[in-house]
Amino acid sequence: xxxxxxxxxxxxxxxxxxxxxxxxxxxxxxxxxxxxxxxxxxxxxxxxxxxxxxxxxxxxxxxxxxxxxxxxxxxxxxxxxxxxxxxxxxxxxxxxxxxxxxxxxxxxxxxxxxxxxxxxxxxxxxxxxxxxxxxxxxxxxxxxxxxxxxxxxxxxxxxxxxxxxxxxxxxxx
Amino acid sequence: xxxxxxxxxxxxxxxxxxxxxxxxxxxxxxxxxxxxxxxxxxxxxxxxxxxxxxxxxxxxxxxxxxxxxxxxxxxxxxxxxxxxxxxxxxxxxxxxxxxxxxxxxxxxxxxxxxxxxxxxxxxxxxxxxxxxxxxxxxxxxxxxxxxxxxxxxxxxxxxxxxxxxxxxxxxxx
Numbered sequence: 003x004x005x006x007x008x009x010x011x012x013x014x015x016x017x018x019x020x021x022x023x024x025x026x027x028x029x030x031x032x033x034x035x036x037x038x039x040x041x042x043x044x045x046x047x048x049x050x051x052x053x054x055x056x057x058x059x060x061x062x063x064x065x066x067x068x069x070x071x072x073x074x075x076x077x078x079x080x081x082x083x084x085x086x087x088x089x090x091x092x093x094x095x096x097x098x099x100x101x102x103x104x105x106x107x108x109x110x111x112x113x114x115x116x117x118x119x120x121x122x123x124x125x126x127x128x129x130x131x132x133x134x135x136x137x138x139x140x141x142x143x144x145x146x147x148x149x150x151x152x153x154x155x156x157x158x159x160x161x162x163x164x165x166x167x168x169x170x171x172x173x174x175x
Numbered sequence: 176x177x178x179x180x181x182x183x184x185x186x187x188x189x190x191x192x193x194x195x196x197x198x199x200x201x202x203x204x205x206x207x208x209x210x211x212x213x214x215x216x217x218x219x220x221x222x223x224x225x226x227x228x229x230x231x232x233x234x235x236x237x238x239x240x241x242x243x244x245x246x247x248x249x250x251x252x253x254x255x256x257x258x259x260x261x262x263x264x265x266x267x268x269x270x271x272x273x274x275x276x277x278x279x280x281x282x283x284x285x286x287x288x289x290x291x292x293x294x295x296x297x298x299x300x301x302x303x304x305x306x307x308x309x310x311x312x313x314x315x316x317x318x319x320x321x322x323x324x325x326x327x328x329x330x331x332x333x334x335x336x337x338x339x340x341x342x343x344x345x346x347x348x
Contacts, residue, residue: 010328011241013320014229018293019300020203022316024222025242027200029323030193032243049197056187068184069198070205120191126326127192127319135311142312143195146300147186150202153299155183 030123039115040108042086047079048116051105054089055113059102061094070154088112203296212288213281215259220252221289224278227262228286232275234267243327261285 013025031045043051049069054060060068066076080103083089088109094100105113128136186198204218216224222242227233233241239249253276256262261282267273278286301309 010324011230013317013324017317017320018290019297019313019316020207020293021222021225022313022320023196023200023203025320026316026323027196029243029320029327030196032327033323034193049194052194057184070202117191120193123323124192127322128315131315131318135315138308138311139315140192140195142301142304142308143192143199144186144190145304147190147195147198147202149300150199150206150296151183151186154202154205 026127033123034116034119037115037119039119040086040088040112042082043088043112047083048112050076050079050083051088051109051112052116054103054105055110058104061100061102062091063100065103070151083109199300206296207289207292210288210292212292213259213261213285215255216261216285220256221285223249223252223256224261224282224285225289227276227278228283231277234273234275235264236273238276243324256282 013022034045034048050065053065053068057064062076062080063073065071065080066073080089080091080101084091087106089106090104091101092104094102128139131139186195207218207221223238226238226241230237235249235253236246238244238253239246253262253264253274257264260279262279263277264274265277267275301312304312
């Protein structure tokens with residue numbers, strides 16, 4: 003983060019949504035990296051940790067397919083996470099070319115910490131925004147996430163399946 | 176992009192907003208990279224092109240400060256953009272250590288193309304969403320972008336200044 007803080011130019015009126023998303027994404031990464039959750043862990047690796055926590059024993063290939071990462075990126079990230087003691091990569095007994103991923107206790111400890119930081123970050127960004135507007139925001143972003151993944155995959159899903167599945171629309175603490 | 180498309184796991188119900196933002200951001204980058212806008216141009220360099228287009232002659236340092244990038248990242252990106260013929264880096268006559276950035280005609284040609292891709296992307300992602308909900312989305316995302324930048328800079332701005340400055344809430348074509 004910069005050491006001195008001259009006034010910032012305003013964020014332009016006509017910036018496309020993609021530009022706003024990009025700013026929020028990058029600022030959240032800077033914010034999260036600064037928390038130093040675990041030695042060597044970068045914010046870019048967090049989605050892998052969270053997905054393995056949801057699906058222990060998932061394979062590297064499934065992890066890449068789920069989040070539309072290329073296999074090389076996933077292989078590098080999981081090797082790094084293994085070196086840093088946050089997960090293990092265990093060959094599948096039935097097919098030793100498949101690596102199954104499990105979090106170590108140190109990796110498991112990352113999960114609630116990330117969730118707490120995400121809650122804190124949402125609390126800062128959404129403070130003063132009504133519950134109705136939060137619900138609208140969450141529903142639209144969920145739909146946009148589904149559609150954007152489907153668009154990149156071009157599998158023809160219309161992306162509306164997730165519209166009513168938001169569970170975090172209650173006011174933040 | 177993957178060659179074969181097995182069914183995707185749904186995006187979880189309880190994914191934090193930061194997770195949704197991260198998915199949308201990454202998918203947009205994959206989508207935009209696939210358009211091959213200009214030789215050697217990566218989606219990560221686009222914010223620099225757009226900011227120089229808004230402020231021709233901006234310095235590398237101002238560009239870094241505006242978007243909270245570290246100076247090394249900006250120096251590498253602008254050097255790459257210069258090598259690819261999209262901008263020039265001209266020493267300021269009054270202070271030759273300052274590099275002033277100007278788009279070349281090839282760089283200028285990138286701007287409308289990016290705006291068209293962003294419009295197309297918004298059109299896909301927001302299709303079927305009411306004008307009211309788009310306006311709400313845009314206002315909240317603008318506020319979140321301002322607040323997130325201010326939070327990372329910790330300069331005490333309450334982040335509400337941008338709330339009424341959305342200009343792209345009309346239905347997309």
